[in-house]
Amino acid sequence: MTRAFDSLLEPPRWTHAVLRFALSCDSMRDAILGDLHEEFTHDLAEVGERRARLRHLSRTTGIAARALVDSAICRSWVSTDPAGEAGRGVVSSAANATAVGAPPVVLRRTRALVGAATFPLLALFVVVVGVVVNTMMFSAAQPQGPRASSAAGIGGVALLVACVAIAAIVLCVGPRWRRKRLRRA
Amino acid sequence: MGRKSVLGEFEQTVMLAILQLGDDAYAPNIARHLDATIDRSVSRGALYSCLNQLERKGLLRWRLDAPTPERAGHARRFYQVSARGVRAVRIVRDSQLMLWRGLEGILGAAK
Numbered sequence: 001m002t003r004a005f006d007s008l009l010e011p012p013r014w015t016h017a018v019l020r021f022a023l024s025c026d027s028m029r030d031a032i033l034g035d036l037h038e039e040f041t042h043d044l045a046e047v048g049e050r051r052a053r054l055r056h057l058s059r060t061t062g063i064a065a066r067a068l069v070d071s072a073i074c075r076s077w078v079s080t081d082p083a084g085e086a087g088r089g090v091v092s093s094a095a096n097a098t099a100v101g102a103p104p105v106v107l108r109r110t111r112a113l114v115g116a117a118t119f120p121l122l123a124l125f126v127v128v129v130g131v132v133v134n135t136m137m138f139s140a141a142q143p144q145g146p147r148a149s150s151a152a153g154i155g156g157v158a159l160l161v162a163c164v165a166i167a168a169i170v171l172c173v174g175p176r177w178r179r180k181r182l183r184r185a
Numbered sequence: 186m187g188r189k190s191v192l193g194e195f196e197q198t199v200m201l202a203i204l205q206l207g208d209d210a211y212a213p214n215i216a217r218h219l220d221a222t223i224d225r226s227v228s229r230g231a232l233y234s235c236l237n238q239l240e241r242k243g244l245l246r247w248r249l250d251a252p253t254p255e256r257a258g259h260a261r262r263f264y265q266v267s268a269r270g271v272r273a274v275r276i277v278r279d280s281q282l283m284l285w286r287g288l289e290g291i292l293g294a295a296k
Contacts, residue, residue, distance in 0.1 A: 010257075027249060027262065032233060034252070034259025035212050041255060042213075059229040066230030070237070077237045079247075 011040040012053070015060040022064035022071075026079045032063060130163025191242060191273050198225070199235050200244065200274050203264050210264045212236065236264060244270030 016033060023029040036059060043052035067077055134156040192200065202218045203210040215236075216227045239245045250261040266274070 027260070028233075028237070030259050031212070031249070031262035034256035034261060036229075037257040037259065038255060038261075039213050062228050062230035063233055064230075066228075066234050070234055075234075075238065075241075077233065080240045080243075 009044060009049075011037060011056045015056065018060060018064050022067040024076060024078055028077055028079045036060065036063075126166060127163050130160050134160045191244075192277050195231065195235055196239055196244075197274070197277055198223070199232070200239065200266055200270060203245070204266055204271075204274070208263065208265075211261050215264075239270070240264075243267060244273055 015036075019029065019033060019036075023032065036056060039059065040052055040056045043055050046052075047055075070077060198219065199215060202215045202222075205222075206214055206218055212229070212232055216229070216232055219225045219227050236245065240247065244267055246265045246267045248263050248265070250263060252258045252260045
């Protein structure tokens with residue numbers, strides 16, 4: 001009972017999972033998780049549980065979205081050396097190891113996404129969208145004569161092939177990456 | 186670093202808030218300070234992104250506090266403006282003051 005009550009007064013755990021996905025594993029992520037927890041506790045006392053949860057959710061999504069955008073434009077949130085007074089923006093040794101030895105953050109995140117258990121569903125969605133768009137293109141092009149129809153047909157078939165290829169790659173390679181990751185863990 | 190400003194408007198605001206907060210400058214406090222002093226509500230994503238950029242430019246230094254139970258065992262990250270950061274803020278202030286000079290007749294005296 002007490003345990004259930006305590007868990008109600010904590011920020012939702014899935015938001016931490018979202019941040020763990022979006023942020024590199026270093027002291028900055030640790031500090032952000034702590035800041036969010038502290039602000040949640042502060043809001044809880046000030047505005048009540050419901051609004052505190054809403055604020056927490058809004059902060060988490062804002063941080064995750066911004067971190068992913070920054071990472072996509074090669075401005076990943078990687079900690080610099082705290083003693084880097086010389087001010088060259090020196091990346092800390094631990095972060096440096098990941099930055100030099102590992103692929104870019106976006107690529108790593110994409111691989112992680114592809115390796116996720118729910119990704120086959122996403123792949124299926126891509127195929128369905130491909131088929132629907134293909135059908136729409138065929139039906140829209142038909143009244144405009146044979147040339148337009150054949151151009152749309154080639155485009156549609158190419159789109160369908162691309163969708164199926166993406167889905168096949170994802171379905172074949174995704175589980176392999178997942179297995180590899182599990183083995184490493 | 187030349188005379189050219191290396192700080193954007195939001196970066197200037199954050200740097201000034203950190204300078205004002207002194208030893209107590211960590212992200213939630215910076216946000217609260219900006220909200221209280223200039224009535225500017227800051228999105229956490231923008232704030233952390235800005236702190237990261239300033240850190241990478243070498244304008245900020247940071248240190249970690251001991252983890253506490255109120256923060257679920259996570260350490261607090263305090264920021265401090267580096268010597269290079271102070272120089273950058275000074276350059277921005279000087280160039281801004283040049284532009285503000287002689288406008289009292291139009292804008293009135295500052296509060």
